Amino acid sequence: MHSLLLRAAEEGETVNPFIPELYDIVWSAVCFAIILVFFWVKILPTVKKILDERAEAIEGNIAKADEAQRQAEAALEQYTAQLADARAEAGKIRESAREDGKKIVAEAKDSATVEATRITTTAQAQIEAERQAAVVSLRTEVGTLAIDLASGVIGESLADDTKASAVVDRFLADLESSESASAGKK
């Protein structure tokens, strides 16, 4: 490199690569000025604008995504709240059903007791009536028997114990026979 330059310097005094010609500077300046102005005025503002737009678009998308997430979260919250409500309501319904069931059982128990009481009362009344009827018929029969016994007693002397007992035995035998007779008649 160095030798080349040296040789060049020896060959021609006019050629010196470090001393610019005027036209060299002029055209350099013209070309660079055009390029500089072109980038300054046109290209860089255009690119900057598009980059800003892109940044905005990305930010917009991020905002949109945030919004969507917020909505989803709100919906989830709502669902959770509804679910809790539904659970509470179900619990309430179950509770009231249980109470209703208890009430029904109690009522049934009550009515059964009443029925039992009624039945018992009726039965007792019936028994009482039957007893009354028995008492009435017994009284009639006892009356007859008493009259029969009395007439028998009056017909015999009551002084003698043996007699008396014989009378009674006869009466009972008569009674027995009359009964068997009536049973035989039947």
Place this chain on the structure above:
Amino acid sequence: MNLLVPSATDDGGFHGPSLDEFFPPGFLFEGTPFEINRIMAIRILVTIVILVLFWLGTRKMTVVPRRGQSIVEMLLGFIRVNIAEDLLGKKDGTRFLPLLTAMFITIVAMNFTGIVPGLNMAGTGVIGLPLLLALVAYVAFIYAGVKKHPASFFKNSLFPPGVPWPIYAVVTPIEFISTFILRPVTLALRLLMNMIAGHMLLVLCFSATSFFLFTAGGWYSLFSVGTFAFGFAFTIFELFVGVLQAYVFTLLTAVYIQLALAEEH
């Protein structure tokens, strides 16, 4: 247009590349400040190509990018994020973004013409453009510093705080030379010399190939395979150098601006 092998085919002898290639004869407006030669024409062409490409790439921009738009956005995003905002922060990065973007795109595109067949000469291969861009960077960082610290920029640059005063006798000249002279000079020369060297290498390889293949003939033709392989490799290398130099130039400009902005401490 085939200036790659200008001398090898003329008289049969082998001529290496020469610096004259960087000063081709003008064909328009000769002798005026607007003289156009081959390299100036390449620069104008590159400028038009840049305008057309970026116009097409940003013509119908959509929020969801298509392929072409993605490439343009990726390139501009690289400059914005990796150079401007990394070094200068969001606010100052945005302020100086147009300058840095135009700088990077210009240098990359002008560098690439060095390997475009038919053009074969980097737009940055003559000192005018590197020097101009270095001066722009120079003005930019001085402007940034003076605007931010109107009273103290030059004082802090030349008399760094916290240094015992007798040392200023040494420090101040060093600071002056490194900040206000070496910075633009190195910026311009680094780019220029890379491009000149790249061009020289390519010309050397391909003119040697041509010489071995067509002029020397016989068994020498075999050498052409080697020289062509080197030429191919250096073409790929130039592609890399073109991007790297643009990155370095733009990055250093951003660094100088950043230093000027943060001069206080």
